């Protein structure tokens with residue numbers, strides 16, 4: 107049950123795992139149910155957070171394909187871009203970041219305020235390219251263009267999608283659920299299955315992997331995805347796309363269970379408060395797993 111689902115896929119070991127699974131009585135009291143926190147803010151050093159679980163598979167694939175440059179994208183203070191830039195620097199890979207800003211002309215003309223993730227991007231030696239929100243929506247073309255530029259310099263390039271969220275990246279969270287299962291089997295997570303695993307959701311890969319992994323490894327009956335920033339809530343399309351692709355990648359090795367019942371929320375109030383009010387109001391899960399990762403490095 108607790109064997110790796112994807113033993114034959116190339117994978118780097120970037121996560122300092124298993125990350126701790128914490129239970130705090132004081133938190134139970136506030137929430138009114140039993141809460142366990144999976145400390146995925148502690149996956150590593152400066153590159154820490156949920157993204158490096160996906161990068162284990164994505165950069166493993168990049169290296170297998172002989173890439174020497176990695177191109178990815180995100181907002182100006184993207185956690186994913188920071189994790190990619192730092193990990194690429196460790197692996198001796200060039201990184202190119204397409205970062206979304208309101209006014210790219212101005213961003214290019216003025217000295218960049220070096221703070222938070224973008225400071226770490228720079229320290230890692232990443233090449234930063236500013237793109238407007240409109241260009242970002244059409245980023246497939248920009249990815250291709252950056253790729254062609256690298257190839258013309260004799261540098262094979264690999265594209266990592268927004269948030270590392272495709273089928274391959276999502277396998278990082280299938281494996282994270284295997285890690286939780288291992289902790290459960292060792293008696294480090296209380297008694298029995300969790301009722302719910304709740305986690306943040308942006309580009310959708312974490313939701314896809316947690317949904318598949320929680321069902322496959324018998325971690326939780328339901329998974330709940332909370333949008334930390336998007337006013338319109340979690341975007342279901344990328345999640346279901348990543349679900350399908352992740353099932354296919356894993357199925358190349360062995361069968362994978364369908365995702366557990368999954369629910370998504372827009373953030374009517376802060377994700378933490380909406381989580382608490384929902385917990386109190388209706389579903390009252392008895393045992394709650396919460397995947398935590400840092401919200402920003404500022």
Ligand SMILES: Cc1ncc(COP(=O)(O)O)c(C=O)c1O
Nearest residue numbers: 269306307308309310311312400
């Ligand atoms: C702190 C944090 N954790 C988890 C996630 C979910 O990651 P994704 O849906 O991009 O896989 C996000 C995304 O915005 C986030 O900011």
